[in-house]
Amino acid sequence: MSVTAPAALPRVTVVTPSYNQVAYVGETMQSIHQQDHPDVEHIVVDGVSTDGSLEVIREYEDRATVISEPDRGQTDAINKGLRRATGEIVCWLNSDDYFMPGTLSAVAAYFRDHPDVMWLTGDCLIVDQDGKPIQQPVRWYKRVLRRFPPAVYLGVTNAVAQPGTFWRRELHERLGYLNEDLDYTMDYDWWLRLLSVGRPGATGRLMAGFRIHDESKSGSRYEQMFEEDFRTFRRHNSSRVLSLVHRAHNALILAAYRRIK
DSSP: OOOOOOOOOOOEEEEEEESSOTTTHHHHHHHHHTOSOSOEEEEEEEOOOSSSHHHHHHTTTTTSEEEEOOOSSHHHHHHHHHHHOOOSEEEEOOTTOEEOTTHHHHHHHHHHHOTTOOEEEEEEEEEOTTSOBOOHHHHHHHHHHTTSOHHHHHHHSOOSOGGGEEEETTHHHHHOSOOTTOSSOHHHHHHHHHGGGOOOEEEEEEEEEEEOOTTSHHHHOHHHHHHHHHHHHHHHOOOHHHHHHHHHHHHHHHHHHHHHO
16 A cells, blocks of 8 residues: 655745844854755845844855845835745744744644644744843743633734744735834734734744844833834724723733833
8 A cells, every 4th residue: 555655845934134133143044044944945134234244144145045235124124035935934033033943844844734724823932132041921921821712812912922923925915014114013913914814823832032132122112012012903903891901911011021120
């Protein structure tokens, strides 16, 4: 009796927006190019870095498409890469974050084996500038939230880990690209738009490391981020009750951030 060989794993495109992250971009690049998935397309969109980042990035130019030109910010850079992507599965990984070993092959296998799933989200470690795990209660809290229906955990807060989230490229034909009017919550806006085509696949696998440091948006501009977060939520949800819950949740988290600072 013949045994049917499993279908080939789909190509995964990783877009990396980059600007002046020389302290971290080397680890980002290495984490992508040491993946064991055989079909990875990597597109780096650099906003003309001046700190030596581009020199580090160009060390991988034989394995990555490198674009260095002025842009209108992070979201514009991500969209440039997504529009050039050829992979069936796409994502973005910021130039201060990194993938865990085996992430992309696991993601590709998941989408191959679940043809009806349009997007997938997993777990993500939160680390400081030295790569030391931090905010473990935040990570655990979001893991608990993700056990509820996505309409709940994306209504109360953005419980989806951006570096651990992937989707089928064909969705851009239906939904467009990231909202370039948003500086902080273009990911949250995108998850809410993805939710309109179905709930995400979910895995407890640790996919990536998300870095918080003094220069990162999450580390230095959290008040502006939470204001934009609420506006983004309201754009997609008119529930008065859920709005009150979301606003109260943001206030509690913001108060905790201020105590930490």
